[in-house]
Amino acid sequence: MAKRDTYTPDTLLAVAVEVFNQRGYDGTSMEHLSQAAGISKSSIYHHVKGKEELLRRAISRALDGLFAVLEEPAATQGPAIERLEHVTRRVVEVLIAELPYVTLLLRVRGNTATERWAMERRREFDHRVAELLRSAVAEGDLRADVDVRLATRLLFGMVNSIAEWYRPERRTSLSSAEVADGVVHTAFSGLRR
Known part of the structure; x- marks a missing residue:
C-alpha cells in the first residue's frame, strides 16, 4: 500500500x-x-503550481494580518495618536503571532514578481502609518521636529527587528503584550510632545 x-x-x-x-x-x-x-x-x-505560489501565499498571510490591523475600529476612530499607538501595538502582536510569515515578508528583496508585489504592499502599509503620524503631528500630539518619514522608518525598524531576536519557544520570552507595551512605551515616549 x-x-x-x-x-x-x-x-x-x-x-x-x-x-x-x-x-x-x-x-x-x-x-x-x-x-x-x-x-x-x-x-x-x-x-x-510551484515555489513562487508558496511564497505568495506565505507573504499574503503576513500582509493580510498587517492590513487587517488598519481596519480595526481602534485604528480608524479617535485621536490619531491613540490610533497610531493601537496600530503599533497590534502590528507587534501580529508579527509575533505570525512570526515565520512576517520574517519571510521582511526578507524579500524584489527578485521575483511576488517579491516586488510584496514590497509594494509594504510601502502602501508604511504610507498609511505615515499618514497617522502626520495626523498626530497636526493634532499636536507628536513632535513636529522629527521628520514623519524618518519617524515611520525608526518606529517600524524597531518593530521589525523583533523578527530577528524574539523566540517564543524560550521559557524566558516575553509575551506579545509585554513586547508590544515595551515598543509603544519606548517609541512614543520619544515621539510625544
Missing part, C-alpha cells in the same frame, strides 16, 4: 516558510521542500 499524502495546503505552507527562512527563497529548490516535507515533489505540485 502506498504512503498517503497527509499534507494540507496549510501544513505544506508552514514547512515551505520554515525552509525559505532557513535557506532563503532563492536558495530553496522544490527538492529541498520535498525533503523537508517528507513527500514527493509531485505531491507538492498537487497542492501548488
